[in-house]
Amino acid sequence: MRIANATLADGRVVDVRVEDGRIAAVGDLDPVADEETIDADENLLLPGAIDVHVHFREPGFEHKETWETGSQSAAAGGVTTVADQPNTDPTTTTGAGFDAKADRAANSCIDYGINGGVTPDWDPESLFDRPLFALGEVFLADSTGDMGIDADLFSAAAERAGEAGVPVTVHAEDADLFDESAIEGDLGGIGRDADADAWSAYRSAEAEAVAVERAVRVGGETGAQIHIAHTSTPEGVDAARDGGATCEVTPHHLFLSRDDLADLGTYGRMNPPLRSEERREAMFERLADGRIDVVATDHAPHTVDEKDQSLLDAPSGVPGVETMVPLLLGAAVDGDLSLETVRDVVATNPADIFDLPQKGRIEEGADADIALYDLDAAREIRGDDLHSKCGWTPFEGFTGVFPEWTMLRGELVWDGESFGDVSGENVRA
Ligand SMILES: NC(=O)N[C@@H](CC(=O)O)C(=O)O
Ligand SMILES: [Zn+2]
Numbered sequence: 417m418r419i420a421n422a423t424l425a426d427g428r429v430v431d432v433r434v435e436d437g438r439i440a441a442v443g444d445l446d447p448v449a450d451e452e453t454i455d456a457d458e459n460l461l462l463p464g465a466i467d468v469h470v471h472f473r474e475p476g477f478e479h480k481e482t483w484e485t486g487s488q489s490a491a492a493g494g495v496t497t498v499a500d501q502p503n504t505d506p507t508t509t510t511g512a513g514f515d516a517k518a519d520r521a522a523n524s525c526i527d528y529g530i531n532g533g534v535t536p537d538w539d540p541e542s543l544f545d546r547p548l549f550a551l552g553e554v555f556l557a558d559s560t561g562d563m564g565i566d567a568d569l570f571s572a573a574a575e576r577a578g579e580a581g582v583p584v585t586v587h588a589e590d591a592d593l594f595d596e597s598a599i600e601g602d603l604g605g606i607g608r609d610a611d612a613d614a615w616s617a618y619r620s621a622e623a624e625a626v627a628v629e630r631a632v633r634v635g636g637e638t639g640a641q642i643h644i645a646h647t648s649t650p651e652g653v654d655a656a657r658d659g660g661a662t663c664e665v666t667p668h669h670l671f672l673s674r675d676d677l678a679d680l681g682t683y684g685r686m687n688p689p690l691r692s693e694e695r696r697e698a699m700f701e702r703l704a705d706g707r708i709d710v711v712a713t714d715h716a717p718h719t720v721d722e723k724d725q726s727l728l729d730a731p732s733g734v735p736g737v738e739t740m741v742p743l744l745l746g747a748a749v750d751g752d753l754s755l756e757t758v759r760d761v762v763a764t765n766p767a768d769i770f771d772l773p774q775k776g777r778i779e780e781g782a783d784a785d786i787a788l789y790d791l792d793a794a795r796e797i798r799g800d801d802l803h804s805k806c807g808w809t810p811f812e813g814f815t816g817v818f819p820e821w822t823m824l825r826g827e828l829v830w831d832g833e834s835f836g837d838v839s840g841e842n843v844r845a
């Protein structure tokens with residue numbers, strides 16, 4: 417197959433030949449006999465995005481998401497590889513837990529990695545025997561699933577991962593610095609009427625910076641490769657960089673702030689929480705100038721019924737895997753980001769950090785994981801149009817550029833209207 421007249425993120429207009437699931441050539445390519453040609457019409461061709469932080473909820477919470485619905489949502493958003501987090505039921509903290517998830521992940525229509533988690537009753541022996549994508553997210557404070565661990569266990573786990581050469585991804589918040597007084601008293605009504613700003617005051621910005629500092633210190637002591645998950649503050653990003661760690665930022669911390677919580681209520685409750693508009697702008701600045709390595713979604717679907725509770729009863733987390741690339745491209749169209757930055761933070765950098773040399777690039781020899789975007793076709797994001805089982809988005813009404821189609825290893829997994837019969841594979845297996 418030849419994809420003709422595709423514009424790459426760097427502005428070059430090229431032809432791309434796909435053979436046996438791989439990119440066979442990039443350049444000015446003459447058609448060969450009987451070759452199928454797709455005319456890209458000078459639209460933007462990006463490497464399939466690698467979302468290193470999703471919660472596809474299966475096994476255990478299939479009412480929120482499954483590997484089938486989560487992976488379809490990803491494909492419809494230009495994502496062709498995901499890494500799934502361990503707070504499922506059973507947790508992915510033992511070899512058996514890993515195997516139970518691997519069984520379900522076989523239903524994924526895109527490629528995937530499976531992370532191993534850490535709890536006091538984990539079984540590192542059997543867990544490290546499995547092909548882990550990373551150890552993580554290691555919860556330094558409780559979040560959905562209550563998997564927070566203490567400092568000693570974190571150090572021991574990092575040591576173990578360092579020996580195994582497995583990267584460690586860290587949920588960096590320090591519960592000792594949470595402000596309990598912020599969630600006492602009147603917290604408003606249910607769902608959108610809840611006072612979710614109290615959640616942001618409770619899980620303070622300082623709690624993140626201190627936890628990031630501890631995580632990078634432990635990385636230095638143990639030799640483990642540390643990657644900070646969902647960094648929500650400029651202080652957290654700077655501390656990660658200064659300490660030699662990589663970091664990721666979510667779309668919600670780039671496009672939403674505490675100012676949005678009056679509308680979102682519990683639909684804007686997540687960990688770490690939304691921050692001030694000033695901090696959001698500082699995050700966007702770090703994204704635009706290359707100080708943020710990765711954008712990853714922390715896709716954490718919960719149902720509308722679950723969110724329609726009081727602030728303290730509603731679970732933390734928002735969906736995002738389908739809207740990540742669309743939102744970033746929307747920002748690029750507005751002139752706020754370069755297309756090369758978008759490509760780097762969603763594809764090339766995660767491939768480099770997590771050692772996926774076959775992914776994240778449009779180059780000869782790479783997997784033909786690619787998506788085509790018409791930058792003139794930005795449209796309104798609507799929860800009803802998305803494919804996650806949860807059926808809502810915190811980005812309702814925002815503008816995004818969705819893929820015309822998405823290909824996994826040379827096969828159309830999303831043609832803009834429907835999903836192909838494509839099977840994802842474990843990228844570490
Ligand atoms: N981010 C969240 O608020 N929730 C995540 C867990 C997590 O990533 O901390 C979830 O699994 O729901
Ligand atoms: Zn987390």
Ligand SMILES: [Zn+2]
Pocket residue numbers: 469471501553714716
């Ligand atoms: Zn998470």
